[in-house]
Amino acid sequence: MDEESKKEILSNFRKRFLVDIIKPAQPALKSIFSGVVKYILPNELVGTISEVIPRKGADTIGLKLELVDGSIYDSITSNMEEIINNNPQELTADRIHEIKVLQKYVRKSNAPFIAACYEKFIIREKDGGDKDDWDGVVLEIYDHKVTITVIEAKNIRPITSRETQAFNQLNTTKKLVNSKRRLSSRRKRLPGEGALITFTL
Numbered sequence: 001m002d003e004e005s006k007k008e009i010l011s012n013f014r015k016r017f018l019v020d021i022i023k024p025a026q027p028a029l030k031s032i033f034s035g036v037v038k039y040i041l042p043n044e045l046v047g048t049i050s051e052v053i054p055r056k057g058a059d060t061i062g063l064k065l066e067l068v069d070g071s072i073y074d075s076i077t078s079n080m081e082e083i084i085n086n087n088p089q090e091l092t093a094d095r096i097h098e099i100k101v102l103q104k105y106v107r108k109s110n111a112p113f114i115a116a117c118y119e120k121f122i123i124r125e126k127d128g129g130d131k132d133d134w135d136g137v138v139l140e141i142y143d144h145k146v147t148i149t150v151i152e153a154k155n156i157r158p159i160t161s162r163e164t165q166a167f168n169q170l171n172t173t174k175k176l177v178n179s180k181r182r183l184s185s186r187r188k189r190l191p192g193e194g195a196l197i198t199f200t201l
Contacts, residue, residue, distance in 0.1 A: 029061045033117055036139055036148055040199060041123065042180040045131060050120040064106065064114040076106050076116050083118065097155035101193045102136035105151060111140035121150075123176065132173055135194075146201045153194035166194035173197055 030049060037047035049060060062076035080103040082088070084096060091099075099118060106116050116138045123132035136151035152170050154162035167189050174185055174197060184200040 029063075029115065033061055033115060033137070033139065036201075037121060037137070040148065040177050040180065040183065040201070042176065044126055045123055045176065046126055047121045047123050047134075049117060050122050050133075060119050061115055061117050064109075064116075066112045076114065077103070079118065080106075094155045097193075098135040098151070098153040101153040101190065102138070102151055104193075105136070105138060105149065105196065109138070109140060111142050111147075113141040115139040132176055134173070147198050148201065149196055149198040151194065151196045153190075159192050162194055163189040163191055166190070170195050170197045 034047065034049065041047055062074075062079050064072065064074040064076045066072055080099055083091070083099055084103065087096060098120075102116060102118070106114060117136070121134040121137050122130060123134070124130050134150045135153045136149075138149045138151070140147045140149070150170065150173055152166040152173075154166045156162055156165070167187060170187050174187070177183060177185070177199060185197055187195060187197045189195050
């Protein structure tokens with residue numbers, strides 16, 4: 001067996017091994033994700049995963065990470081493609097659009113570690129009143145920084161109004177987060193799709 005074949009077999013083994021570990025770890029991943037959101041929110045607010053994708057065996061949070069051999073483990077792409085192409089839960093066109101925007105963002109990210117939540121995060125006051133909702137949330141870990149990105153997608157007409165409405169809505173998100181601690185942040189328009197805001201932790 002040549003060296004390339006050995007490397008491929010070892011890489012596939014590592015990926016299968018990760019699947020066996022990560023699948024049962026979904027509750028822990030949800031807890032970590034919720035903990036990061038809690039860290040950036042004011043004390044009087046809570047963020048909860050909406051869990052509108054209850055399909056048996058479906059993950060709420062996917063991972064994409066670079067392994068020691070340089071290969072990539074990616075559960076995000078396959079999960080989102082399943083949702084977009086087959087729509088097993090009969091999600092609305094608006095929600096499919098939001099997941100497409102999330103998918104596009106993850107594809108472009110060069111972070112060595114990415115965790116993406118496919119569900120909406122609903123931001124509420126502790127007495128139950130809704131304050132904000134996040135269409136997509138991505139946690140990225142780089143060598144020297146950690147970021148959390150909130151995506152706001154719009155599936156409205158005219159298409160040119162999508163980025164403006166989303167960009168303005170994310171100003172509310174920015175104010176909510178900054179009312180607890182001022183984090184470095186950057187809003188970005190996504191033409192024809194919506195907008196996003198990235199906080200550096």
